[in-house]
Amino acid sequence: MAFPLLIFNTIATAELGSLDLGVIGACSLAKVLVLGITWLLTYCAFRPERSHGQRILTSSVFAFFAIASDDFAIGFPVIDALYGKVLNMGIYIAGNALVGSFVFVPVTMAALAVGGVLKKSEAEGSKKASTWQITRNYNGDYRCTPVQERVSLGGVKRVRGLLRDFTFFYGAIPTGSPPIVFAGLYDPDSSELVATAVLLGLVLAGPIMFVTSVLLNSDAESSAHKVLNDVQLSADAASLVCGALLAVSLIIVRRFWSCVCPVKTLLACYALVLIVYNSLSLLFEIPELQKENCPTVDELGQRSALVVCFGWSQHTASILLLVLQLALVKDSVFAGRRPAFNILPPLLCALLALAPAFLAAPNTLYEICRYEESGPLTVANMVWSCLKLAVCIGLSVRGILGSGGNGPPDTSLPSSEVLRVGPLETLQRPVVQSAGGVLRVLTTMNILKVLTQVVNASQVYFKNRRTSGSFAAMLVLESVISHGQAVVLLASLLFDSQFTSLHLDFCCPCLRRLTTWSTGARESMNPFSLTAANLPSSEAQEA
Structure with a gap:
């Protein structure tokens, strides 16, 4: 509920005449390139011995992970803190979120639908899935996606330096949680890997965004x-x-x-x-x-x-x-x-x-x-x-x-x-x-x-x-x-493993000898130790 309300509030209070569509186009073009490259690399190189349907599912999940930025939870407050006093950049966050909802999410859902049908047909031993099966499966998935109102955007006012820096900073926003949901539904085997990648991205996002904001915010x-x-x-x-x-x-x-x-x-x-x-x-x-x-x-x-x-x-x-x-x-x-x-x-x-x-x-x-x-x-x-x-x-x-x-x-x-x-x-x-x-x-x-x-x-x-x-x-x-x-x-x-094992093979005997030597030295120096070295001469002889 908070997502559409935040979009509506951002767009309703924004000055649409100052919107530069080239900024949203630049961010979207970068997402298209990253989406395509990630999909192809994953399909060709990541565990290619699996079935085609499973490879399509994994490639689609990984590709969506590469472009699914957490725009409103992390991006909006950071962008507003950076540019809020100079220019309203919240409209660009909302614009990129709308493009993602109307373009990239349906494309991802279509790829997941195709992969799901192919995986099912390959598991059942059939030769080829029909076009009708793929279309019906995609339409069923697409009807389940939330529908949001389109917004007519127009008018431009170019602030070149700030907008160029915004397009760069937008790429530093970490990935949100939707890829984990897609992985759990369509590719459970990769859900743990995707969740780990999302967590690692959130950890690295802090210092990366801090350094980037310092450099972008300093004119000198x-x-x-x-x-x-x-x-x-x-x-x-x-x-x-x-x-x-x-x-x-x-x-x-x-x-x-x-x-x-x-x-x-x-x-x-x-x-x-x-x-x-x-x-x-x-x-x-x-x-x-x-x-x-x-x-x-x-x-x-x-x-x-x-x-x-x-x-x-x-x-x-x-x-x-x-x-x-x-x-x-x-x-x-x-x-x-x-x-x-x-x-x-x-x-x-x-x-x-x-x-x-x-x-x-x-x-x-x-x-x-x-x-x-x-x-x-x-x-x-x-x-x-x-x-x-x-x-x-x-x-x-x-x-x-x-x-x-x-x-x-x-x-x-x-x-x-x-x-x-x-x-x-x-x-x-x-x-x-x-x-x-x-x-x-x-x-x-x-x-x-x-x-x-x-x-x-x-x-x-x-x-x-x-x-x-x-x-x-x-x-x-x-x-x-x-x-x-x-x-x-x-x-x-x-x-x-080999490099580490070689060091362990070298270090363990050294540590063992060092431990034996130090234990013997402490025993020989301990006046309360009941060893022959610490007993009186008569008792030592008896011992």
């Missing part, structure tokens, strides 16, 4: 630069801590995990490159060092050795991620190679990174130093970002269409390898598969990072945007992903 470019610098500094500091932990971990399991398997050699080199990258980033972010190093960016540009080294480490990490995605997609790339071959792919990535290091500007470096990119640098940066995105998309399509496997075989452990975990203990380990889950996490992160870089590079190339408003928010997002790669790598490795 200097404040946006300060926020961007602080975010990068924090991300680099956290990544260096995680990088140090990664280095210690690789030293612990160096024999059984890192240097024999080619994929794991790539992961080890990727971790080392990230340590170099985050260390060089600090030279441009710490205020004392920033005053000394940033002028060289403006004076020498790509001729500066420091800028070239920073760009080389950044681009090497990017190319290593593409090679890791290739290893995930095509199993036979590194299969059957000699251990001496394992160092060649990282070296080749380092050599290839020299070209963009000299030609393209490092991402977010000029924004941190408060200089503007111009001329060939913007073109090269745009071309390099688009090339990485094209390779990511091509490898993703190859992985979806190909038969795939469980990843390249793990050659770091022979079939009868004996792992000694103590003086008197041995542990037999069979051949296991490479860390495919780690590669999937890194691939997802890389696609998101490259897509963000393409958007930001296009903003600089086509519009020459200043570091403020929605562009500053996108730069913050890119900085968090780019400079926090070591955090993602460590987290994904901690959830890898």
